[in-house]
Amino acid sequence: MSLKVYNVLTRKKEVFKPQEEGKVKMYACGITVSGDAHIGHAYQAIIFDTIKKYLEYIGYQVTYVRNYTDVDDKIIIKARQLGVNPLDYANRMIIKTDKELSALGVQRPTVQARATECIDDMIQFIQKLIDTKHAYAADNGNVFFSVSSFKEYGKLSNRSIDDSISGVRKEIEPGKLDDRDFALWKNAKDDEIFWDSPWGPGRPGWHIECSTMSMKYLGETLDIHGGGKDLIFPHHENEIAQSESLTGKPFSLYWIHNGLIKINNQKMSKSLNNSILIEDLLKKYNFEVVRMTLLENHYRSDVNVIDGIFEQNEEKIYLFYKLLHEIDLLSSSYEPDKLSSDYQEIDAQFRTAMDNDFNTSVAIANLYEYINVLNGLMRKKDIERLVNMKYALVTIYKVLGLLQQDPKKVLDDIKEKYIKLYNIDKEEVENLLKKRKEYKENKNYEEADKIRDELSNKGIMIKDRGAETEWDINIIPAKIS
Numbered sequence: 001m002s003l004k005v006y007n008v009l010t011r012k013k014e015v016f017k018p019q020e021e022g023k024v025k026m027y028a029c030g031i032t033v034s035g036d037a038h039i040g041h042a043y044q045a046i047i048f049d050t051i052k053k054y055l056e057y058i059g060y061q062v063t064y065v066r067n068y069t070d071v072d073d074k075i076i077i078k079a080r081q082l083g084v085n086p087l088d089y090a091n092r093m094i095i096k097t098d099k100e101l102s103a104l105g106v107q108r109p110t111v112q113a114r115a116t117e118c119i120d121d122m123i124q125f126i127q128k129l130i131d132t133k134h135a136y137a138a139d140n141g142n143v144f145f146s147v148s149s150f151k152e153y154g155k156l157s158n159r160s161i162d163d164s165i166s167g168v169r170k171e172i173e174p175g176k177l178d179d180r181d182f183a184l185w186k187n188a189k190d191d192e193i194f195w196d197s198p199w200g201p202g203r204p205g206w207h208i209e210c211s212t213m214s215m216k217y218l219g220e221t222l223d224i225h226g227g228g229k230d231l232i233f234p235h236h237e238n239e240i241a242q243s244e245s246l247t248g249k250p251f252s253l254y255w256i257h258n259g260l261i262k263i264n265n266q267k268m269s270k271s272l273n274n275s276i277l278i279e280d281l282l283k284k285y286n287f288e289v290v291r292m293t294l295l296e297n298h299y300r301s302d303v304n305v306i307d308g309i310f311e312q313n314e315e316k317i318y319l320f321y322k323l324l325h326e327i328d329l330l331s332s333s334y335e336p337d338k339l340s341s342d343y344q345e346i347d348a349q350f351r352t353a354m355d356n357d358f359n360t361s362v363a364i365a366n367l368y369e370y371i372n373v374l375n376g377l378m379r380k381k382d383i384e385r386l387v388n389m390k391y392a393l394v395t396i397y398k399v400l401g402l403l404q405q406d407p408k409k410v411l412d413d414i415k416e417k418y419i420k421l422y423n424i425d426k427e428e429v430e431n432l433l434k435k436r437k438e439y440k441e442n443k444n445y446e447e448a449d450k451i452r453d454e455l456s457n458k459g460i461m462i463k464d465r466g467a468e469t470e471w472d473i474n475i476i477p478a479k480i481s
């Protein structure tokens with residue numbers, strides 16, 4: 001088997017073959033830090049984090065560059081509203097976003113580039129485009145890319161050059177000669193933040209940032225360029241136009257785009273005010289619950305975040321960790337066999353799923369199958385296989401950032417959360433269980449069952465193990481409002 005990747009540029013699933021054997025150069029567009037990061041940012045970051053980790057898992061050495069856009073219209077407006085310096089504001093948001101992504105288990109990329117650290121490189125890039133007649137400077141200091149100078153414009157988004165209008169009419173952008181052209185450099189208005197340039201004080205346009213930063217750290221041709229599918233046009237189309245006009249070489253061999261987030265079937269948007277912020281998710285759920293919810297989807301499709309979806313996955317994460325914890329309790333002395341047939345089978349199934357265009361959805365579905373196997377082994381007390389399977393799952397699913405925590409701690413945290421949420425008084429539960437035991441001893445099963453029902457209504461499940469009765473919380477999405 002070899003890795004196959006859906007390439008948006010060719011609209012085909014292709015065998016993945018980077019330029020240099022064993023090495024991958026990957027760039028993904030990062031976050032414009034004009035506000036708090038939301039679940040859409042989390043989705044993209046988690047997808048490309050997983051792609052990087054899988055490429056490493058199958059033996060590639062990956063150089064992954066992700067940027068932060070730390071100067072743009074929205075950042076300037078936001079900083080002005082808050083009465084702070086836009087660069088200070090952007091810096092603060094980068095620190096906050098970094099923390100949140102890392103709390104979601106997203107590894108730091110090899111290079112984390114910031115637009116404002118590469119302004120000189122952008123100015124040089126733009127100057128070369130002007131020198132080769134791919135761009136022009138207007139009298140007012142704006143510089144535009146001339147779309148008609150790049151004959152292949154539209155090849156990524158599959159549209160013809162004539163219907164490729166990125167939305168800004170020339171009347172609105174002074175100095176622009178053609179509606180299709182886009183800004184490479186914007187002159188500074190009023191008291192806006194600016195950098196000096198051959199065309200006067202100003203700042204870079206958004207598209208030129210990514211072309212410059214990716215080439216600076218990865219060279220003229222990337223193996224993989226990624227981003228959300230909403231970036232295909234005009235952002236990525238414009239990146240291709242600038243970059244290929246400059247170098248005459250393909251900008252990226254593979255283009256990978258992830259789907260978008262919907263909230264209860266609706267687009268997530270500022271106007272609907274239905275955004276889910278990463279910080280709020282992390283306050284409510286274990287981070288693996290968030291990863292599981294997002295990776296349960298294949299990355300190319302949209303994720304529909306319906307009410308109760310996180311609780312459903314919280315229940316699953318709870319179940320997984322309960323099993324892992326039970327294995328820990330059974331097996332203190334057995335060392336896992338790293339070449340066991342269970343390990344090899346789980347590894348082979350994982351690779352089959354992921355080699356098919358990073359199909360995390362199938363990889364997670366496999367995980368549910370293993371639960372049944374583990375439960376069966378648990379009944380048979382087959383410690384050897386239980387330990388081997390646990391070792392395999394924890395090692396292999398590291399690629400998806402799942403099953404990586406201390407089981408006991410995850411269980412305690414989730415249990416405590418629901419004890420609070422359901423208003424459960426632990427002492428009262430113990431007393432009810434004592435009473436139930438007495439009823440059972442007196443063969444008064446009717447009363448004993450009443451207590452079971454009463455506990456069930458409080459969100460508590462009970463399980464008899466011989467003479468002992470254990471209780472646990474029951475995560476019921478419907479109960480949670």
Ligand SMILES: [Zn+2]
Nearest residue numbers: 029030210235
């Ligand atoms: Zn970009």
